[in-house]
Amino acid sequence: MNEVVTKSKNVFANRNFRLVFFGALVSELGAGLYSFAVSFYILEISNNNAFLQGMYLTLCGVVLLLFTPIGGVLGDRFNKAGIMFICDYLRGLLVIAATVLMILFKSSDAHIVILFAVGGLGNAIGGIFSPAAHALFPHIVDEEKLQQANSYVNIKSSLLGIFGVVLAGIMYGLMPVTTLFMIVGVCYVLSGVSEMFIRYEHRVSTEKLTIRLALSDMKEGFVYLKHQKAIVALMIAILFVNFFIAPFYSNFLPYFIKTDVAAAKSYLFDSFLTPELWSSVLSVVMGISSLLASAILSAKKQDDKIGGKVAKLLCGNVGLMVLLTGSYRLFETGVISISTFLVALCTGGLIWGFLLPNINIPITTTFMRVVDRDKLSKVTSITAVFSQGLIPIATALAGVILQYFGSTVLLSFCTAGFAVTALFLLFNRETKKI
Numbered sequence: 001m002n003e004v005v006t007k008s009k010n011v012f013a014n015r016n017f018r019l020v021f022f023g024a025l026v027s028e029l030g031a032g033l034y035s036f037a038v039s040f041y042i043l044e045i046s047n048n049n050a051f052l053q054g055m056y057l058t059l060c061g062v063v064l065l066l067f068t069p070i071g072g073v074l075g076d077r078f079n080k081a082g083i084m085f086i087c088d089y090l091r092g093l094l095v096i097a098a099t100v101l102m103i104l105f106k107s108s109d110a111h112i113v114i115l116f117a118v119g120g121l122g123n124a125i126g127g128i129f130s131p132a133a134h135a136l137f138p139h140i141v142d143e144e145k146l147q148q149a150n151s152y153v154n155i156k157s158s159l160l161g162i163f164g165v166v167l168a169g170i171m172y173g174l175m176p177v178t179t180l181f182m183i184v185g186v187c188y189v190l191s192g193v194s195e196m197f198i199r200y201e202h203r204v205s206t207e208k209l210t211i212r213l214a215l216s217d218m219k220e221g222f223v224y225l226k227h228q229k230a231i232v233a234l235m236i237a238i239l240f241v242n243f244f245i246a247p248f249y250s251n252f253l254p255y256f257i258k259t260d261v262a263a264a265k266s267y268l269f270d271s272f273l274t275p276e277l278w279s280s281v282l283s284v285v286m287g288i289s290s291l292l293a294s295a296i297l298s299a300k301k302q303d304d305k306i307g308g309k310v311a312k313l314l315c316g317n318v319g320l321m322v323l324l325t326g327s328y329r330l331f332e333t334g335v336i337s338i339s340t341f342l343v344a345l346c347t348g349g350l351i352w353g354f355l356l357p358n359i360n361i362p363i364t365t366t367f368m369r370v371v372d373r374d375k376l377s378k379v380t381s382i383t384a385v386f387s388q389g390l391i392p393i394a395t396a397l398a399g400v401i402l403q404y405f406g407s408t409v410l411l412s413f414c415t416a417g418f419a420v421t422a423l424f425l426l427f428n429r430e431t432k433k434i
Helices: 016-047 048-079 078-105 108-140 143-174 177-196 211-226 229-263 275-298 307-330 338-370 373-386 393-404 406-426
Strands: none
Touching: 016 048, 016 078, 016 108, 016 143, 016 177, 016 275, 016 338, 016 406, 048 078, 048 108, 048 211, 048 229, 048 307, 048 373, 048 393, 078 108, 108 338, 108 373, 143 177, 143 275, 143 338, 177 211, 211 229, 211 373, 229 275, 229 307, 229 338, 229 373, 229 406, 275 338, 275 393, 307 338, 338 373, 393 406
């Protein structure tokens, strides 16, 4: 049964959307708990080895990129909801099995090997899951409600940023990491249960899927994009934005918490906030402002063109990066205290959290509107590969920079690259057409 048509003005009247939303809420909570725990746990058992942490992030990124095109082919040929619940069941069982192994084999080396294995296999499954999940919305949601649907999805992510990361910080400090990982596995399984009940009109392909046919489907996606110059220009910009932003979240923040904050004699609110919880504080601050921005967008009419607006917002992000880099340098040289830098970091997060939904939601909505539905999974997988393509290299390079040159050099490198990318998008004629 197809539930695209609904008289209600609110997308939550759509049963399929509710199932997707609440299934994603549970699985993303589990993913957030796992991501938080792994980042700190690898540093903890490896004596703050930033290079090893970078290698873990690189492995995850490379595997995700390799399997995302496969997910794009499968998503356009098979039932998208079916792909989603099977993948969530597999991820849940994988994490549970890995947790059992970590209980049986207690050495740090064994745990590192297990985490690397889960990172690789989990991201292979994630690469198959994501194109189907992203391409499902136009099949179950009216076109005029796509921005509202994407805004609610971002509100969900913001709420998880507020409460989920705080919960992760508390749970990481109060319970064994194996208990936390077991909870993550259960979250994935529960998400799969919700996704099993999604129904929409799916046309079963009569062609038998072969390697040759899969490669032909991938080629079809590239040929389609060849004539979408505005989308390609936007994809290239996002590729480099992610390259220079990912190290800030994935490398710098955990390293800053485990070295600068943990080593400080005193820091802001140290009487009740552990160093790990300061990472949660930043997520909460970003989540609150992101929640506000998403709520505003959910009530606004969709823009016909978003390219110029996105470029200007990215330039605003550049200014923010410059201020944060300068603030860290002042802290490093002793001009300001670590408490002052933490205040600056949270202020920046507040602004950043508001700007990001105004960039991400219009881009996602526009892609869903302009791309043909029968090609959406393939195109989504290609755009995902483009946008995430350099992240494995970025995280590996960031690990090396942190290990041998320090945080200021890494932040300066990211700021400079982000500025060049934002200016490219601002002066590109094609992006103004979308």
